[in-house]
Amino acid sequence: MARIVNVAPSPSSPIVLPPRLVRLRDGRDYRLRPLTARDAARVAEMFATLSSETVRARYGYLIHDMTPARATRLVDVDVAREAPLGIFEWDASGREGRLWAMGRLVHAPDNQSAECAFLVHDRQRRLGMASTLLKYLRVLGRRRGLPRLFAQVRRENKAMLNVFIQNGARLHFSADSDVVEIDIPLRLPKILFDKGAPAPSIAGMSSPEKKGFSPVALVVDLVLVAAFFTFFYYLLQSHVPSNDPTMIRFWSTMAAACMSGVFWIALQMLKTVFRFQRANRK
Secondary structure, X not given: OOOOOOOOOOOOOOOOOOOEEEEOOOOOEEEEEEOOHHHHHHHHHHHHOOOHHHHHHHHOOOOOOOOHHHHHHHHOOOOOOEEEEEEEEEOOOOOEEEEEEEEEEEEOOOOOOEEEEEEXXXXXXXXXXXXXXXXXXXXXXXXXXXXXXXXXXEOXXXXXXXXXXXXXXXXXXXXXXXXXXXXXXXXXOOOOOOOOOOOOOOOOOOOOOOOOOOHHHHHHHHHHHHHHHHHHHHHHHOOOOOOOHHHHHHXXXXXXXXXXXHHHHHHHHHHHHHHHHHHHOO
């Protein structure tokens, strides 16, 4: 994959991403670059071969005809306010082929966030094109000083929701809406670790990750819980309303055991949060 090169633009020029080659899951190189007005015909060609389900999942309605004028409006934009990207086929001779995927940023009026959206051709699914577009749109958003991106995805579009989850987005569901609100923070707080397990996926869309059993981690957890139990066992003895030593020991044990169970659950939740943060730090 091509290395990201920081280019210092002049103050009056909008920040854009230079063209680059990206290697996807099929082992092939594709060209990722900004879309311009000259790509209108390729946009129309791509739409002409999309399934109706793909178009409806992206726009919420069916676009029957991508006219040249409409295709031009998608790519002939003010690049200071919109940033369309495309992923093109790339052959061994260095020539650019078909347009297979599109993504874009659209700045909000207050310029404190931007909406992002993607469209991937049916024939090129499961290659990582949407994830690649999201990655570079996040790069572009950071370079433009945006604190966050946002998106709207229909509930039935499970594949796209999974892309956002795997890239650390926050999903907000509403009981009275079939649209899921997506929030993608770009300014992440510093955390303790650099690497970790992949973020969890939506149930039913991918097989659950099998995490290895660690005897060391289990021993550490048991030692912490035992120390917690011992501390509260002796602390609670003075609070048992009885003079019978047997009752004092019994109720101190029961109370400390209940609190230790809560401590165990809280400890596992804390570890899960750390794993999630490590998986999504950029």
